[in-house]
Amino acid sequence: AGQKIYYFDEIDSTNTCAKQLGEQGASHGTLIVAEEQSAGRGRRGRTWESPAGSSIYMSILLRPEIPPVNAPMLTLAMGLSAAEGLQEYTSLDIQIKWPNDIILNRKKLAGILTEMSTEMDCINYVIIGTGINVNMKQLPAELAKKATSLRLETGRIMRRSEIIALIMKKFEKNYQLFMENGDLRRLQEEYNNLLITREKEVRIIESQEEYDAYALGINEKGELLVRESDGTTKAISSGEISVRGI
Ligand code: BTN
Numbered sequence: 001a002g003q004k005i006y007y008f009d010e011i012d013s014t015n016t017c018a019k020q021l022g023e024q025g026a027s028h029g030t031l032i033v034a035e036e037q038s039a040g041r042g043r044r045g046r047t048w049e050s051p052a053g054s055s056i057y058m059s060i061l062l063r064p065e066i067p068p069v070n071a072p073m074l075t076l077a078m079g080l081s082a083a084e085g086l087q088e089y090t091s092l093d094i095q096i097k098w099p100n101d102i103i104l105n106r107k108k109l110a111g112i113l114t115e116m117s118t119e120m121d122c123i124n125y126v127i128i129g130t131g132i133n134v135n136m137k138q139l140p141a142e143l144a145k146k147a148t149s150l151r152l153e154t155g156r157i158m159r160r161s162e163i164i165a166l167i168m169k170k171f172e173k174n175y176q177l178f179m180e181n182g183d184l185r186r187l188q189e190e191y192n193n194l195l196i197t198r199e200k201e202v203r204i205i206e207s208q209e210e211y212d213a214y215a216l217g218i219n220e221k222g223e224l225l226v227r228e229s230d231g232t233t234k235a236i237s238s239g240e241i242s243v244r245g246i
Contacts (some may be wrong), residue, residue: 003029010052012039014058015115015129021061021216022117022125028063040131043113049143049146054136054151056110056160057139059129060171066182068118071126072237073184074224075100075114078128078176082110084174085167086132087194089158095196098224101155103196107148109133130167134158185220192217202226204236222223 004027011017014032016039021030034057050057062074079100086102086109087094093104101157102110112133117124133139133149136155148156177186184191192198197215204226213226216233223235228236 003027003031005031005033008032008034010034010036010038010212013037013041013129014057015041015113018059018061018127018129019115019117019125022127026061026125028061030061031168032061033058041129042111042131048111048113048131049140050131051136054149055134056130056132056164058164059127060132061130062126062175064123064126064179066123066179068116068121068123070182071114071116072099072121073178074126074175075112075128076129076131076184076191076218076222077178077187078112078114078171080187080194081171081174082130082132082167083194084114084170084190085163086110086150088153088170089122089166092150092153094194096191096194097196098218099222104148104150104153106196107153108146109148109150109153132163134160134163144209181220183219183220184222188218188220 008162011034013031018032037057040048040050042048049206076099079096082094083094083096083102092104097103100112101108110130113129115127136149137151139147174187195217198217200215202213204211213228216225216227219225219235223237225233225235227233
């Protein structure tokens with residue numbers, strides 16, 4: 001609360017803008033919101049469809065005093081906050097696909113892209129960018145199978161500013177809970193309650209191998225605990241997990 005908000009009609013990417021502001025010394029909690037992005041970015045170098053007037057594109061700049069390796073946990077805290085905010089606003093069954101996709105009716109509704117700048121092994125700033133498909137009437141054909149918008153699922157037009165405010169309120173609370181211990185132990189249960197793959201068979205796809213396992217939930221570090229076919233439990237911190245049937 002009480003932090004600076006920058007609003008743009010059009011911008012290349014709110015994450016890129018947040019990075020520039022970060023370099024110029026912008027303070028912790030600065031929020032950038034745009035109506036349209038000309039170069040929206042997704043994870044793994046993908047582009048993020050960012051048409052005008054129908055979605056939420058926002059990035060928050062943080063300057064947490066935590067080890068850089070712990071920064072990905074902040075992404076999970078934002079994913080949880082977005083899911084909680086969207087759930088409260090819509091009363092829909094919003095779920096999370098680990099690590100940080102927001103899912104509605106088995107389709108992707110929102111995504112998060114985190115970027116970080118470090119100096120001498122300390123965090124200079126972290127940018128957490130969130131894109132949420134809100135009022136899009138249609139999606140490009142190649143996305144329509146796997147992605148959706150609130151409007152497509154409900155037929156209703158939603159107020160984006162209220163959704164942003166709600167998500168930021170949740171994030172403020174979750175950020176504090178995260179900072180108390182420097183990990184996700186206070187958020188773990190809430191996160192796992194929304195986890196779409198909780199107690200389900202999943203297929204783990206890593207760079208070298210691919211195997212089936214049973215997803216249990218995240219631990220306090222935000223790693224996904226899975227039980228393998230031989231009964232051993234393993235914590236996964238990276239790589240891609242693809243879920244059967246989604
Ligand atoms: C993903 O691939 O799932 C992450 C998508 C993140 C998109 C958001 S939109 C606001 C912010 N600015 C960007 O350029 N990307 C993120």
